[in-house]
Amino acid sequence: MRVQQALRDKLMGALAPSRLDIVDESRMHAGHAGARPEGESHFRLTIVSEKFRGLTRLARQRLVYAAVSEEMRRDVHALALTTLTPEEDAG
């Protein structure tokens, strides 16, 4: 849970999301290049934040990657990202 908790802490701090779902999908990638034996290499994130308003998908994901750059460099092989504003989440 170390990496997952770090992702949560950093994203809460940077994006103040109204919803943040983090699912560890590392087991689905076990044995493939980039997967770590201890797991916590692949996560699926759904983030709902006001900060995404008016931003392209690319800009939204850049915000996410900037917030967790340390984890991306050290532990995480890939994130599957869904980035929504509160209105988009409700729709």
Place this chain on the structure above:
Amino acid sequence: MSNPVFERISQDVKDNPVVLYMKGTPIFPQCGFSATVVQILSHLGVKFKGIDVLTDPSLRDGIKQFSNWPTIPQLYVKGEFIGGCDIVREMFETGELQQVLSEKGVPVTAQ
């Protein structure tokens, strides 16, 4: 831009209308995320150049710095960075990808 890897990337995305930096080759993708983007481009009938970053560690690191994007795959259309697997898939599902390709003059033979 004196970095030789950056120069090579600049040249590749200039010389080829659609470039996919990926793990493995379009025939044998080595990663599910890369495979997804290959499937979408193939489905649309888009001709693209796949560049396998696993064959060259300097390219694997270099493309991440060049795009300021931490993961592979990465799709370029007419020199512009479009995004990774999730962005390409979402754009495909909404029709935006087909639109961007058409606007940039890349033939799309299927929807």
